[in-house]
Amino acid sequence: MxxxxxxxxxxxxxxxxxxxxxxxxxxxxxxxxxxxxxxxxxxxxxxxxxxxxxxxxxxxxxxxxxxxxxxxxxxxxxxxxxxxxxxxxxxxxxxxxxxxxxxxxxxxxxxxxxxxxxxxxxxxxxxxxxxxxxxxxxxxxxxxxxxxxxxxxxxxxxxxxxxxxxxxxxxxxKNHVLEVSLDKCPQLEAIFCQSIDAFSSIHIRCEKKHRMKGLAIQETAGLTTIRLDPTITIEESLNVVDYRKEARLHAAISSISACKRITLSARCWRELGVENVKFENLTDLNVLRSSGMLNQHFKRYVLEGEYTKDEALEGQDSILRTLGHPENFPCLEVFICEFVQDFGLFIDLLNQLPNIISFEVVDKTSVEPIELDKPCKIQTLRIDTGQYPQIKISNQDSLDDISICCIPKCSSIEISDCSNLTMIDAYDFEGKMSFSFRNCPELIGLRLEYVDSIESLFIDESCKNLRELTIGSNKPFDMKLPESLLDNLHSVSLREIDELSASFSSAKVFYLFSEPSLKCLELRNTDNLTHLYVKAFPTKFTIGETPKLRYVQASEGSQVYTHFQKMLARLDTENPLKSYSTIDSITDEFSKLGDFFGGKVYQNDETEYCHFEGDKKCPICLEDLTEKCTLLPCGHPLHDECLKELLKDSGDCPLCNTKLREQQFELKAFENF
CATH class of the missing domain: 3.80.20 (24 nucleotide stem-loop, u2 snrnp hairpin iv. U2 a'; Chain A)
Structure with missing residues (x-):
């Protein structure tokens, strides 16, 4: 070789x-x-x-x-x-x-x-x-x-x-024991185990005092015992979520009380007996149900070991008793709980914590409406995977971010009088939904996505700072929003609407995907628009002036695509890039018209010529410009044929990125799959 x-x-x-x-x-x-x-x-x-x-x-x-x-x-x-x-x-x-x-x-x-x-x-x-x-x-x-x-x-x-x-x-x-002796590895900081089905027991041993940063044991099918010697202290992160409610964590309180982040199942949390323990450094607490598990036979994630209603209430009561001692959680900022049968009780207790910022509710067994109308300290609220029929949030001055998702039984969401709320994300809803957003003056972004059907949508004019609007309905709906609100938007993304006629004087990006239903699309005051995406076939389409437009993608054969196709053709006719003959020597009969990079433009009778005083190479092919050349608006010369190839991929000068025409945008068609 x-x-x-x-x-x-x-x-x-x-x-x-x-x-x-x-x-x-x-x-x-x-x-x-x-x-x-x-x-x-x-x-x-x-x-x-x-x-x-x-x-x-x-x-x-x-x-x-x-x-x-x-x-x-x-x-x-x-x-x-x-x-x-x-x-x-x-x-x-x-x-x-x-x-x-x-x-x-x-x-x-x-x-x-x-x-x-x-x-x-x-x-x-x-x-x-x-x-x-x-x-x-x-x-x-x-x-x-x-x-x-x-x-x-x-x-x-x-x-x-x-x-x-x-x-x-x-x-x-199976049923083996995994033993890890920290005495042999005095520098060991983190242990991570996932889907170790061969083991029924894990024992982490150490005769001397040992400080670890993290322990994570996930997808614990078959694992019944996790044991830590009392000499071990975990300082950063503890993550143990049992599967089928089998795993038991045996650890001294001193081993976990210094943690900054803890994720445990409700059973592990309850059996550890931490109701009167002070967690001096704890910033993140997650109390969860069964963990997701990749089934070794079917090779896909499944959930087993679900809690009954009574067990869920036991889990909730244990957590509430623990939170009932706010002095034990001086640094807690983020709390995620999958056992929230009574939303109001949790809010009352979280309000007593000095540094709480975020609350995430994930309880698919809860069927009561959520109503938050008393002021709370939370800045970020996430409601995920529940059976709540209604959600009402009002009178909040601290709340900055709301996320609501995967609520199949919900029929209405009302958010009002939230003076500092800046972002709302709501997605994945079945059936008909009604949305109402009132008196949220600092709201910047509103995203409603994967909604089966929007029955009504109301946004009042107080939301004057709204800059990003995304509405993704699976079925057509009649979108009627205040003209002043639409005029302030910077980014618009819409799906499945019947018609739209509005002014978008601030919009830079506009998306519309509504192939089967859109009848009329009228976009006015589009002077700031830079990117336009329309996957639809409106029977009527009009748009205002678009001097800043840089990119258009539309359904081929639609009025939108045809409109911009004609515009490009007109630009080619109105603003052709001029071709010149080249000349090696200049006589007194030639008069100077101007300069370009590398030379000057001269005229003799009715003919204009380019005279090179230095390098004559084309920046595209690097061959000399000997007979003809085209001058770009920026003054860079290149071959006529090279220009044609350039225009297939770009509208910019390859040397200085100057636009080749006063208005040049790229037009593409959506691919059909």
């Missing part, structure tokens, strides 16, 4: 792909210059053994990834074991690398999608002093093989900081 035939290192990355074989791996690497390799990726899913002799050294390598290039992570249909075996084809059974010798500076190690691994030797009795992060996903055939690997990692990585295990399911069954 010649040097030219050797695999290439691109941007510091060497890929061990299908061009390598087990037999050629070592010999090929010995011929290569490995001094600049920063990352090694082993993606050849056909390799069964990866053995790296100790004389092969990557002196600057910091990251090594074993990731099968044939792996398929997600599919939507049911699969059997044979099909799954075909989808995940990483055949690697053995890895043998002396990290300390061959990868002396390695910081990150990833092993993913190699479920046949039975032997991994990385240390040969030596420590890997720089290894900081280890990530294992869907790999190892047995608990024994994984356990040996995990034990060696902890024994020989004294500076390990991040440990991540995910999608672990071994051939030798």
């Amino acid at each position: 010649s040097m030219n035939d050797l695999p290439q290192v691109a941007f510091g990355v060497l890929n061990i792909d299908s061009s390598f074989t087990e037999e050629s791996l070592a010999s090929t690497l010995r011929k290569m210059d490995l001094s600049e390799v920063m990352q090694l990726k082993v993606t050849n899913g056909e390799l069964t053994k990866f053995r790296l002799p100790q004389d092969i050294v990557f002196p600057k390598l910091m990251s090594c990834l074993f990731i099968s290039e044939t792996a398929v992570f997600f599919v939507s249909e049911e699969v059997n074991s044979d099909t799954e075996a075909e989808m995940v084809k990483g055949k690697l059974t053995e890895i043998d690398v002396d990290l300390a010798t061959s990868f002396p500076l390695i910081e990150q190690l990833t092993i993913a999608e190699y479920p046949n691994l039975s032997s991994v030797e990385l240390f040969h009795g030596k420590d890997s002093d720089n290894l900081r992060t280890v990530n294992v996903s869907n790999s190892f055939e047995s608990f024994k093989a994984f356990s040996q690997f995990s034990s060696h990692i902890l024994d020989h990585s004294p500076n390990l900081k991040d440990l991540m295990y995910s999608w672990l399911l071994f051939e030798d069954g």
Whole structure:
């Protein structure tokens, strides 16, 4: 193999792909210059053994990834074991690398999608002093093989900081115990586990005091026990959400009370007994229901272990009792709760917290209307996934941002008298909806999207600062809004309306998608419009002057598309770019008309010429301008043919970006799928 035939290192990355074989791996690497390799990726899913002799050294390598290039992570249909075996084809059974010798500076190690691994030797009795992060996903055939690997990692990585295990399911069954000894890794800061179905228990041990930044255990199918020794303190983030309500977190209060962010299921929260515990540093608290779980058989996310009505009330009562001690949450800013049967009770308690900013309600079992009319301290309110028939929010001076989504039973939303509200997002509604927005003088953005049917929409003239309006209805509706409100909008996006005739003197961007229903579209006072998108076939279309227009996209064959097509044709006729003959020498018979970049324009009789005094190269093709040239408005010359090619893709000078015509915009048609 010649040097030219050797695999290439691109941007510091060497890929061990299908061009390598087990037999050629070592010999090929010995011929290569490995001094600049920063990352090694082993993606050849056909390799069964990866053995790296100790004389092969990557002196600057910091990251090594074993990731099968044939792996398929997600599919939507049911699969059997044979099909799954075909989808995940990483055949690697053995890895043998002396990290300390061959990868002396390695910081990150990833092993993913190699479920046949039975032997991994990385240390040969030596420590890997720089290894900081280890990530294992869907790999190892047995608990024994994984356990040996995990034990060696902890024994020989004294500076390990991040440990991540995910999608672990071994051939030798479940109900295994995952033990992590922090005494072996005094620098370990974060542990992340997700869908480790092979384990029924996790025990994080430490004889000495140890401070961790984070612990996250998600999608806990089959996991019943999570145990932390009392010597361990988590300072940043704790995230444990049980699945099917099976997992139990066993931890001392001292282990979690210093956390800044906590996400737990209601059951874990209640069983920890934290009602009278002070969380001095806690800024974010999330109390959730069952976690989403990627089913290993169907390969799609499912939810199980749902709470009954009584269990939901128990969860709510426990949370309310905890929040009833506001002195225990001096720093709490963000609260997300999936157990909110009584919205008013939560607002009363949150008002007592000194620094609360945001409240997110996610409770799909609640069927009572939400009415917030007493002043509260919350600045951001999100209402998500509930059965609320109505939502009314009024008399709020602190509220800045409202988001409401996935409320299938809701029929009306009324928001009024919110003096500092700037943004409203509401989306994903079934059935007929009525919206009303009154006396919100600071409202800047209003987005109503994925609404099945808008029965009525009212926005009063007090919303004079509204700049962005998005209305996405699945069925046509009659949009009647104050003319003064529409005139102040900078961005407009509409879907499925019958007709529109309005002034948009401030609008820069206008979207309208209403193919089956739009009858009439009249846009007036469009002097500031720069971008126009109309996917529709109005029977009548008129638009005002558009001196700043830069881009139009419309349905081909529509009146809108035809209008701008004719406008471009007229611009070509009215403002043609002038072509000149070139001349090498000037006599007294020539009179000077002007200058351009690189020369001067002269006239003799009725003919005008370009005379170059320096470089004559065309900026497009770089060939000399010998017989004819076209002068752009900015004064740059180029070939006539090169100009034609340029106009296919751009309306700007390639050298200075000046527009080629006084008004030049791009016109495109929507593609039909």
